[in-house]
Amino acid sequence: MLNATAEGRSLELDLTPFAGKEITLELTVDLGPHRVVTADWARWSGPRVVDSEVTKGRASIVDPARRTIALSGTAVSAPGYTGDRALAEATFPGTVLLLRDPPAAVTLPLDLTTTPFRVGFTDANGQALTAPDWAAAAPGVGVVGGVERRGLRVQPPDLGQTTVTYAVVLPSQPAKLHCFVGIEDGSKSTGVEFVVQVSGVERARQRMMPGLPWRELTVDLSPWAGKPTVRSLITDSAGPYGSDWARWGEPVLRPK
Numbered sequence: 138m139l140n141a142t143a144e145g146r147s148l149e150l151d152l153t154p155f156a157g158k159e160i161t162l163e164l165t166v167d168l169g170p171h172r173v174v175t176a177d178w179a180r181w182s183g184p185r186v187v188d189s190e191v192t193k194g195r196a197s198i199v200d201p202a203r204r205t206i207a208l209s210g211t212a213v214s215a216p217g218y219t220g221d222r223a224l225a226e227a228t229f230p231g232t233v234l235l236l237r238d239p240p241a242a243v244t245l246p247l248d249l250t251t252t253p254f255r256v257g258f259t260d261a262n263g264q265a266l267t268a269p270d271w272a273a274a275a276p277g278v279g280v281v282g283g284v285e286r287r288g289l290r291v292q293p294p295d296l297g298q299t300t301v302t303y304a305v306v307l308p309s310q311p312a313k314l315h316c317f318v319g320i321e322d323g324s325k326s327t328g329v330e331f332v333v334q335v336s337g338v339e340r341a342r343q344r345m346m347p348g349l350p351w352r353e354l355t356v357d358l359s360p361w362a363g364k365p366t367v368r369s370l371i372t373d374s375a376g377p378y379g380s381d382w383a384r385w386g387e388p389v390l391r392p393k
Contacts, residue, residue, distance in 0.1 A: 152186070162186075180328060180376070196227035204235040208336040208367055211360045232337025234367050240304035245312055249370075249388040250276045250288055252303060260297045269294035271378070274301050279384030281319030282350035286386030288316070293329070293374040293381055301370040301385075311359040311393035314368065317351040317386035318343055324380040331383070332371035335361060344375065351386055359393060 152160075166179040193212070201221045207214045210228035216235065217224045227233050243252075256274045258266040266272070277290035293299045318331040324347040333341040333356050340356045358366070372383045 191231075192229050194227055194229055195224050196233050198223045198225060198233060198235070200235055202235075202237065204237045206236040206239060206365060208234045208236065208365060210336060210338050211364070213364055228338070232334075234337055236304060236365070236367070240306055240365050240367075242306040243308065243390070245308060245310070245390055245392050247305075247390040249303060249316075249390065252305075255302045255304075257300045257302070258294050258297060259300070260294065266294055266297060269297065272297070272299050274299050274372075279319065279382075279386060280322050281317075281384055281386070282348075283322065284351060286317055286351065286384070288387050289370070289385040290321075291370075291372040291383040291385065293372045293378055293383065295378040296374060296376065297378075298371050298373045300372075303368045304365070305368075306365045307358060307361050307363060307390075309363040311357075311362050312390055313358055313393045314354075314356040314388065315391055316354050316370075316388035318345055318354055319349065319351045319384050319386065320345050320347045321382035321384055322347075324382045326380040326382065327377060328375050329381050329383045330371075330373040330375045331385070332369075332373060334369040334371060336366050336368075345383075347380070357393065358390070 164181055164184060199221055200223045203218055205215060207216045207225035209226060210231055212226040212228060214226035225233055258269050258272050260266055271292050272294040274289055274291045278285055278287050279290060289301060291299050314333065320326050320329055326347050328344055328346050331343045331345065332339060333354065335358065341354050343352055343354060345352060370385055370388065374381050
C-alpha cells in the first residue's frame, strides 16, 4: 500500500515469483487514511509491465534510406543490409535508432539550450504526429515556484508526447546530464511526465504537478563515454494537454 501525495511517486512491484503463471493484477484506489473523498483526483501514470531480463541480439529492420549507424542501449553497430532490410545489434527489450551520418563530437560542459536539436510528436499509441495543435519546443525562460531558469519551453500534444533529441558523440571522460523540470507558474495542468532516454534506454522519469518547485534531475552518462548517442528529452501530457506548460530548466552536459 502507498499513500499518494500531490507530488508523483514511483511504485514498482516485483512479479518474478509469478513467472510462467496466470495472474490477475489489480490497481486499486481507496479513500485513504482520513476516509475523505473530497478532491481525490487519483492518477496512475504510465502503468506497465516490463521484462527485467535484458538480452543482446539482432534486430531486422526495413530501412529504404539505408542508414549507416545503429544505436541500441550501449551498442553501436553498422547495420548490414540485404536490399532494404537492415540487421543491427540491439538490446531487448529496447529501441533501435538509425542514423544517416555520424554525429558530431562535443566538449563539456555543453549547454543544450544552444545545441541544435530535433523535435518530434507522437500520440498515446506511439504513432508519429505531423504539426499537432499547440505542440512545440523551443529555447526560452520558465518561472517555476517563483524561480526563473533558462531552458526549453515545451508543450506536448493532447494525450501524447513531444520529444527533443540530440545526437552527439560524447567525450571519453564520464559525463552526466543535469537539469531541472517543472510546470510554469499559473498553470492548471493535470500533470506532466518528464522522461530522459539515452539511445532508447530510459534513465529518468519524473511526474510534476502545478505549484511544485523545480525538481532537479541528474542522469549518469558514463556507459556511453566516447560513443555516439541520441539523448531524448520527452515531455508527456500524461492525459489532457490543457495548460501543460512544461519547462526543462538549464539542461547541461557536464563532466561527472
